[in-house]
Amino acid sequence: MSASMRGLAVVVLLTGLGARAGETWVLEHARVLSRASAAPIEDGTVVVRDGRIAALGPSGSVRLPAGARRVDGRGGTVLPGFWNVHVHFTEERFADAAHRPAEALSAACRDMLTSRGFTTVVDLGSFPPNTVALRKRAPSLDCPRILTTGVSMYPVGGVPIYVRKALGDAVADGLPQPRTGAEAAALVQEDVRLGARGVKLFVGTWLGGSKTGLMDLAVVQGAAAEAHRRGLVVFAHPGSAQGVAHAVDGGVDVLAHTAPDAGPWTPELLGRMRAGHMALAPTLSLWRVEMDRAQAPAELRERFIRTGAEQLRAFAADGGEVLFGTDVGYIPEQDADEEVGRMAAAGMDWRAVLASLTSAPARRMKDGTRGALAVGGPADLVLVEGDPRAEIQALTHVRSTWVAGKSVFTR
Ligand SMILES: [Zn+2]
Secondary structure, eight states: OOHHHHHHHHHHHHTOSSOOTTOEEEEEEEEEOSSTTSOOEEEEEEEEETTEEEEEEETTTSOOOTTOEEEEOTTEEEEEOEEEEEEOOOSGGGTTTTTSOHHHHHHHHHHHTGGGTEEEEEEOSSOHHHHHHHHHHGGGTTOOEEEEOOSEEOOTTOOOHHHHHHHOHHHHHTSOOOSSHHHHHHHHHHHHHTTOSEEEEEOEEEEETTEEEEOOHHHHHHHHHHHHHTTOEEEEEOOSHHHHHHHHHHTOSEESSOOGGGOSOOHHHHHHHHHTTOEEOOOHHHHHHHHHHTTOOHHHHHHHHHHHHHHHHHHHHTTOEEOOOOOBTTBSOOOSHHHHHHHHHTTOOHHHHHHHHTHHHHHHTTOTTSSSOOTTSBOOEEEEESOTTTOGGGGGOEEEEEETTEEEEEO
16 A cells, blocks of 8 residues: 555545544534534534534634544534435335445435535425335435435325326326315325325426316315324425415415416415415525426516526525425525525525525424534534625535534535
8 A cells, every 4th residue: 555545544434424423523613603603603513423523712712622624614614414305216216225235326416415515405305105104214324314204195086297298198187186174184094194294295297288187175174184193294386376266275384396387476475475484485486497497488587587586585584484495306406506596696695595405494394403503412514614794605505514513525
């Protein structure tokens, strides 16, 4: 072994990807932003022990445990691990997650999620047994924590055309399409058995051409009431204006998309959303992707994308809770830079975007321990290059990501 190879081996050992149980390590000399609303520590140090934050403060004031492995954070900013509340594990690389080799699944998770800083994601509809298998293995892989909405529900005869095309008519016809509130409630109980943390309702759907599907209000209400009894969060694919209305009136918690087809959101509608404490996952880059896929004429393309952005602008300006969500897994774009750029262009500043990535989704998913860095809390951390306060796109320049203190990505 040459000297340089020995050097490499030492580096690999020191930066080794897996954290051993009980390991103590230190991330030092980074800017630390413990939450979007906090003042940063310009030169901060975080001590991690057994997957939790053992100490956090200005470098020099934090006692470094003897023999602890040290990671140099200079030039970067440490943030709470990011959430993406709209992902799918439907790509081939996640198939047969129960048996797929660990390194293949880890590579897929790094590529799609943890290299973007995501330490918790919400799967809004994939093949539920597969997501359950992946969720179970995630802690031993380079994957984020996985929450799921389990089995999706559709309007009667209203499975979206893209789902129908992807799965074929026989499978599409067999997807859950509850006819009554009681049937919807029974499906929610199935989600509970799967360990789901939420419920996904396709309230307004596109069936091709000018045809649309709409879930009955009574079905939305039946699902939402049972979900809330069980402590689950209700996500809706809104689609049309009627879909948005049924989501709002039916007790949905989170709109999983903006809805360009629904036109501008009026102050009256925003007021009803506010009264219902609704949150919104904008998925703005999705609209650009869909317009490109459809090869839409320039004027339509521009108007569609702009309408989604204006809905976000109105919702955020009204004080609405925005949750970062991209629909990655359905769209091929994995980098978050386009979504962050579009959110910023819709009027959200770095604090608002950071809150949508951290504290807002943690609170919405009833996780009191994540979304901010605190001593005693889980060490879900992202180290980004530069300073997001000066340049919002720094949020997408991820150097390293840790889930419960374990390194799951490093550039
Ligand atoms: Zn989706």
